[in-house]
Amino acid sequence: MFHVVLVEPEIPPNTGNVARLCAATGSHLHLVGPLGFRMDDATLKRAGMDYWNMVSWSYHESFDEVMDGKPLDASVFCIETTGSGQYDCASFAPGDYLVFGRETKGLRPSVWQRDGVHCLRIPILNGNARSLNLSNCVAIVLYEALRQNRFTTPA
Numbered sequence: 001m002f003h004v005v006l007v008e009p010e011i012p013p014n015t016g017n018v019a020r021l022c023a024a025t026g027s028h029l030h031l032v033g034p035l036g037f038r039m040d041d042a043t044l045k046r047a048g049m050d051y052w053n054m055v056s057w058s059y060h061e062s063f064d065e066v067m068d069g070k071p072l073d074a075s076v077f078c079i080e081t082t083g084s085g086q087y088d089c090a091s092f093a094p095g096d097y098l099v100f101g102r103e104t105k106g107l108r109p110s111v112w113q114r115d116g117v118h119c120l121r122i123p124i125l126n127g128n129a130r131s132l133n134l135s136n137c138v139a140i141v142l143y144e145a146l147r148q149n150r151f152t153t154p155a
Helices: 012-025 042-054 063-069 134-148
Strands: 003-007 028-032 056-060 076-079 097-100 117-121
Touching: 003 012, 003 063, 003 134, 012 028, 012 042, 012 056, 012 134, 028 063, 056 063, 076 134, 097 134
Parallel strands: 003 028, 003 097, 028 056, 076 097, 076 117
Antiparallel strands: none
16 A cells, blocks of 8 residues: 655645545545645545545644654655656655645645655656646556556555
């Protein structure tokens, strides 16, 4: 199982789409507050459709709380437009944490500049485009991690 971490997500449909993706892949979703919406938001529920009951998820007050609960052998990969390596060059293992930031500002440097954290990027081929949609980024990186592990399903 992989861990998908959304740090301070702002747009309910993006979080709903990621929740649905986590349900479909057996990944655990970590939501780090403050959230830019309420968990009973109709657009959040609509995007997650009827998958919410299948989502393994946790809410955390801070990113430190996520890191404190992480097993020592799990790697942490932050995805940022300024990442030093491309996501497809990383080696992912079950139990790893894939961390994504706010839609408008990404991750604070205090998250991705920690010791032991790998900061990766998804290439953007058109230099005029600032970034990709959050839920698309999660899908790209999570499915690369799953592909590398031969789409092994969680026990």
